[in-house]
Amino acid sequence: MSEIVLENVSFYHGKDTPYEIKALKNINLTIPSGKITGLIGHTGSGKSTLVQMFNGLLTPAEGRVLINGEDIWKEPKKIRNVRFRVGLVMQYPEYQLFEETIYKDIAFGPRNMRISEDEIDERVIQAAEFVGLERELLDKSPFDLSGGQKRRAAIAGIIAMRPEILVLDEPAAGLDPRGRDSIFANITEYQKKSGSTVVIVSHSMEDMAKLCDNLVVMAAGEILMSGDRATVFSEPDKLTAVGLDVPQITQLMNLLAKRGVPLAKGVYTVEQAYEFIKNNLR
């Protein structure tokens, strides 16, 4: 079980230049173990900066980052090990593919961990399966694949390191609706099977409502709200104030409730709403 805790973390971009910005302001946050946590926020709210704190790609200017109660910067020389434990899939990860074949590219992370060739092989095959890449694609060059397939390959490259915590920064950005649904389905499936902690960064409320048990809302470098999705979506005004929205279906159900239709709160997906209406409004 792996839990991330941030204590009073602050971070500056462009420190000591005329362009200095405080990107994170005294962040206190707990990412619960074994769950899918959604990190939501408007563009520039500090989401991407925050996730780079989790695996030590950025060093907090103030405060501590703890994984299972242990400060990751206790031994700065061993920070690489933290990066194997917390796998981070960056935004548009398809641009990081560089090997001759997809197989080699997925194997790149595990190979940096210096594990045996047999185990690397096993991990690559399994990771490719998790993200739904067919076997015959593994021998192709990354540059011959479609955008969606490249994205999957890049995600597989991180999953193959078998991190305790998987962090994905906008995993579905720029994909068509089908590609997006299937990537999210793969991630949920992966989480269920491996039982690991997963963090997904997004600004789409619809997706987050479907996927995540737990939500963290960021605005202007601060944590605006955090908790399970019922708590977060119960305050739509607070969300709209920072340019975010509750899912459309939740909005609709809330409006219906206002008009006197006896509808339960806590409906976040169209499927839920369908079930609810079918059962209650005959």
Next chain:
Amino acid sequence: MKSIALGQYYPSNSILHRIDPRIKIILAILYIVCSFLCKNIISYAVLALSAVILILISKIPLKIIFGGLKAVLFVLIFTSLINIFWTTGEYLLLDWLFIHIYLEGIYAAIFMVIRITALIIGTSVFMTYTTTPIDLTDSIEDLLSPLKKLHVPVHEFAMMMTIALRFIPTLVEETDKIMTAQKARGVDFSSGSLVSRAKALIPVLIPLFVSAFNRASDLATAMECRCYHGGDGRTRMKVRHIRFVDFIPLFIILILGTSLVVLNILGIGFTM
């Protein structure tokens, strides 16, 4: 990395920032000429003073100026050492084994340091620190426009320079992003042998080249879509007009140059 990304330009609201960039380029050239006019202690002192005044009116923090000089620190030390040990003259100061140090050598070293420092401060304060790169290339195009009569593709050169400068920050940002992504996959850029560090750059360079070529072809398509066909008949959105006040610094620098020449003729102090 970030410091390259933002370039050398230092945003501020000084008089120097507001001078027409074309004038600033001429000023920089004239200032270089001035620094080579100096011949004796007094004129070098005037040159050093002018550099200090330049820094003061440009409102650029000393920290940044010294940061820029750090790059040439080695050259400064090297030339002064050569001057001290290899210049011969009349006044021998130290004669020990094979080391002969003459007074002339000391002077030559000091003069050389002042000249190089003033050169760098002058050009960077007039051009890079106070003028945006785009303004610079536009001005170079204007200043070289007489060459168009000789069928030199001035506009095309300026456009290439503008594009190159424009994409430096983008490429640096891209490099940063790819490096972070590969670090997340366990690449170690900062330790290990020279060979293993060089090898660690392969996962950065390949994606970087791929995206640079993609970007170049996208840009070419985008320019063609907007009917770009080179410099003929092309106008600018913002046309700069040189005002009378822009000539004042030109006069000042001409006065500086003349006074340096006069000081040389008067020949006060030690002359090289």
